[in-house]
Amino acid sequence: MVRWEAFATAAPALAQAGRALLYQYGLGLGYLATVSREGAPRVHPFCPIIAGGGLWGLIGPSPKQRDLLRDGRYAVHAFPARDRDDEFLVSGRAHRVDDPATEAEVRAVYAASGGGSDHSELLFELLIARALLATYKPRGEPDNWPPRYSHWRAR
16 A cells, blocks of 8 residues: 555556545545444545645544544545546555644645644544546536546555
8 A cells, every 4th residue: 555645656647637536626525435343334524635745534533533543444435526427536544643743734734725623633644555537528428438447556
């Protein structure tokens, strides 16, 4: 598994398109899937943050925080675009980062994009094992299936 910057170096077009989908509304927006204690998937809206070469999550006290502390497996799926059904997904393992300087940098990037915080969150870095991008024509155009897929896996 690799940090966002290594993924972006290995697959720059995929990372650029993924970043654009994650930040298409200004603030990073996506769905975070975690694994419950019982092994079932849980999906939560969340604000991914790309900063300092990493993909981060500030996760407040919640089932998703407990899932990540216990198991670490995750998937992030970007919100859909307004005019097309393009999809971006990354998955891997999250780990907690307890470094005040790193946390301050991530919080500053998050605040600059419009995010708010009550500082009850824990900082997690989301290491990437694989990424997927599906691109479509604009909605309503003929022959919009199948999408064009781009895949990447860490070595």
